[in-house]
Amino acid sequence: GNSVTQMEGPVTLSEEAFLTINCTYTATGYPSLFWYVQYPGEGLQLLLKATKADDKGSNKGFEATYRKETTSFHLEKGSVQVSDSAVYFCASDGSSNTGKLIFGQGTTLQVKP
Amino acid sequence: EAGVAQSPRYKIIEKRQSVAFWCNPISGHATLYWYQQILGQGPKLLIQFQNNGVVDDSQLPKDRFSAERLKGVDSTLKIQPAKLEDSAVYLCASSLGVGRQPTYEQYFGPGTRLTVT
Numbered sequence: 001g002n003s004v005t006q007m008e009g010p011v012t013l014s015e016e017a018f019l020t021i022n023c024t025y026t027a028t029g030y031p032s033l034f035w036y037v038q039y040p041g042e043g044l045q046l047l048l049k050a051t052k053a054d055d056k057g058s059n060k061g062f063e064a065t066y067r068k069e070t071t072s073f074h075l076e077k078g079s080v081q082v083s084d085s086a087v088y089f090c091a092s093d094g095s096s097n098t099g100k101l102i103f104g105q106g107t108t109l110q111v112k113p
Numbered sequence: 114e115a116g117v118a119q120s121p122r123y124k125i126i127e128k129r130q131s132v133a134f135w136c137n138p139i140s141g142h143a144t145l146y147w148y149q150q151i152l153g154q155g156p157k158l159l160i161q162f163q164n165n166g167v168v169d170d171s172q173l174p175k176d177r178f179s180a181e182r183l184k185g186v187d188s189t190l191k192i193q194p195a196k197l198e199d200s201a202v203y204l205c206a207s208s209l210g211v212g213r214q215p216t217y218e219q220y221f222g223p224g225t226r227l228t229v230t
Contacts, residue, residue: 044221089155098168099144099211101219103155
């Protein structure tokens with residue numbers, strides 16, 4: 001079946017450190033992949049997406065590359081800021097045409113000054 | 114552009130009581146989703162509407178949960194009777210449509226936090 005697995009958190013980093021949050025998926029076919037972010041007290045927001053293999057999604061200094069061979073979509077940022085502290089969710093559409101999203105369990109990132 | 118609106122933001126009820134949540138999607142968005150997010154987990158789709166028709170309700174516990182989207186705009190999600198395990202954040206999202214090329218972004222509301230005691 002379709003599923004998404006993220007690395008467990010919380011992840012605690014110092015400001016300007018390098019961030020990686022691992023995400024792997026299982027799906028029939030070739031799903032579109034997404035990273036959503038949830039800042040404290042706010043709703044989920046789309047951070048970036050990739051719709052086919054080898055695509056790289058990027059936004060606000062974050063990047064993720066769709067790797068079909070490893071079924072992964074790891075989130076990276078070269079230098080995190082305190083304002084990046086949030087919960088990050090990896091998601092897949094499971095190759096569905098309905099737009100239904102399958103989410104990972106979320107990874108909490110805390111960045112300390 | 115106004116975002117997805119949800120109310121109430123918080124609700125506390127006792128088990129076996131009833132509760133209803135309301136969602137107003139972004140104007141012009143044909144597709145509306147209700148997700149359940151249990152603490153420490155990612156959101157799980159409960160039901161999806163396309164205009165006022167149901168596209169997917171395979172994970173909706175139909176013995177206690179119901180949802181409707183009259184006139185293809187606002188939607189309500191009801192739980193009757195509530196159980197302790199229904200404690201969660203209920204998220205509403207909307208999108209212009211559905212499809213894969215291009216993919217349609219889902220916009221999420223702030224959610225309703227339900228506590229069942």
